[in-house]
Amino acid sequence: MLGEYEYLLLSATARLGGDAYGAAIREDIERVTGGPCSAGALYTTLDRLEQKGLIETWMGDPTAQRGGRSKRMVRVTAKGAREAAAFYRTITEASKGIVWKPSTGRARS
Amino acid sequence: MKSWITNWVASCLSHADREAVLGDAAERGTPVLRDVLSVLLWREARGWTTAPPWIALLTLVLPLGFVLSLVARAWAAGFAGMFWIYFNNWTWVYLTNPGARYDVLFDFVAPTSLHIFCLVLWSWTVGCALRVLSRRAVGSNAALLTGVVLVATLGTTTMGMLNPGNAVVFSSAVYRVGIPLIARIAFVLVPMWCGAVSENSAGWWWTAGRTAATATLIGVTFGQVAGVLVSGWIPTNAVQSHFGSTMFRLATRFQGWWAVLPLLFPLALAWPSAYLLIQARRHRLDLA
Numbered sequence: 001m002l003g004e005y006e007y008l009l010l011s012a013t014a015r016l017g018g019d020a021y022g023a024a025i026r027e028d029i030e031r032v033t034g035g036p037c038s039a040g041a042l043y044t045t046l047d048r049l050e051q052k053g054l055i056e057t058w059m060g061d062p063t064a065q066r067g068g069r070s071k072r073m074v075r076v077t078a079k080g081a082r083e084a085a086a087f088y089r090t091i092t093e094a095s096k097g098i099v100w101k102p103s104t105g106r107a108r109s
Numbered sequence: 110m111k112s113w114i115t116n117w118v119a120s121c122l123s124h125a126d127r128e129a130v131l132g133d134a135a136e137r138g139t140p141v142l143r144d145v146l147s148v149l150l151w152r153e154a155r156g157w158t159t160a161p162p163w164i165a166l167l168t169l170v171l172p173l174g175f176v177l178s179l180v181a182r183a184w185a186a187g188f189a190g191m192f193w194i195y196f197n198n199w200t201w202v203y204l205t206n207p208g209a210r211y212d213v214l215f216d217f218v219a220p221t222s223l224h225i226f227c228l229v230l231w232s233w234t235v236g237c238a239l240r241v242l243s244r245r246a247v248g249s250n251a252a253l254l255t256g257v258v259l260v261a262t263l264g265t266t267t268m269g270m271l272n273p274g275n276a277v278v279f280s281s282a283v284y285r286v287g288i289p290l291i292a293r294i295a296f297v298l299v300p301m302w303c304g305a306v307s308e309n310s311a312g313w314w315w316t317a318g319r320t321a322a323t324a325t326l327i328g329v330t331f332g333q334v335a336g337v338l339v340s341g342w343i344p345t346n347a348v349q350s351h352f353g354s355t356m357f358r359l360a361t362r363f364q365g366w367w368a369v370l371p372l373l374f375p376l377a378l379a380w381p382s383a384y385l386l387i388q389a390r391r392h393r394l395d396l397a
Contacts, residue, residue: 023133039144040151069132
């Protein structure tokens with residue numbers, strides 16, 4: 001099963017579609033979570049997901065906006081999409097009938 | 110200065126990583142050094158979740174760091190004595206007198222060159238072995254090895270430094286501390302890091318030649334390296350004021366089964382090149 005951060009990364013990649021690359025994914029994760037996303041966490045997780053066959057990455061063309069450096073482009077594979085869907089189903093199922101109450105630190109069923 | 114440090118740290122990343130991380134930082138306007146260090150540290154930390162970095166730590170970093178530190182310090186003390194003789198007391202007679210010329214060549218230049226060559230070759234081989242064995246955590250293992258090389262001799266001295274006849278040489282901090290430190294940095298740490306961060310893998314014949322050279326040099330200096338464990342690592346708080354009684358205590362240090370220990374000391378230096386030879390042989394068979 002995927003880890004939480006792996007799911008966030010797969011979701012951001014799927015949302016960004018053809019524009020998914022390191023900096024864009026990082027910004028998307030920061031927007032969704034409201035917290036910082038380090039470059040180290042991002043790139044080591046990309047490596048791990050690629051090793052598992054859940055994403056594909058390749059180097060894009062260099063751009064002037066990036067000081068003439070290339071982007072590491074990312075795409076979710078079919079296997080990655082299946083794993084993300086399974087993770088989503090599990091979390092949705094596990095959350096059924098529960099309303100979290102952050103103010104009291106408790107849940108109500 | 111900061112940009113020089115950033116470029117140097119970024120050079121530890123692969124080309125693809127460097128492009129992606131530096132480009133992302135330029136695009137987002139985030140501090141480049143922080144992003145590069147973040148990627149490096151995460152990569153290193155992830156490497157330690159596998160067995161090879163731990164094997165490298167136990168079989169290369171700790172034993173070889175100790176051996177290289179002791180041998181470099183002991184031989185550097187020898188360099189220091191010779192430097193003092195020939196540079197602090199320079200006279201042209203050293204070159205004009207045939208007997209003195211012979212001494213300069215065979216008591217100073219030849220043994221010093223041999224020792225420097227041995228240290229550079231052995232340290233470079235250890236760096237290469239670290240890179241092959243622990244590729245994913247080579248930076249942290251090389252940093253740990255640097256620490257071991259620098260601290261292994263703290264609180265200890267050598268027989269040469271204790272000898273009252275050498276007191277005039279080692280009363281100077283330059284000879285007592287400076288030259289041994291410079292020798293460890295220049296002839297151990299720099300070659301070790303060069304081997305560790307090099308991206309080129311040596312071929313079969315080159316590796317075989319290096320193994321033969323390492324084995325030959327271990328054979329040539331076997332007695333000297335084994336002797337370092339006896340005379341090159343004397344705890345300072347155990348030193349007695351009387352040199353003769355200290356020598357007697359050292360002479361009785363390795364008795365019975367313990368007498369084998371100094372003999373294992375130089376053999377430890379053969380392990381990294383033997384490992385590299387086995388790996389190169391395996392690679393060659395895979396290609397065949």
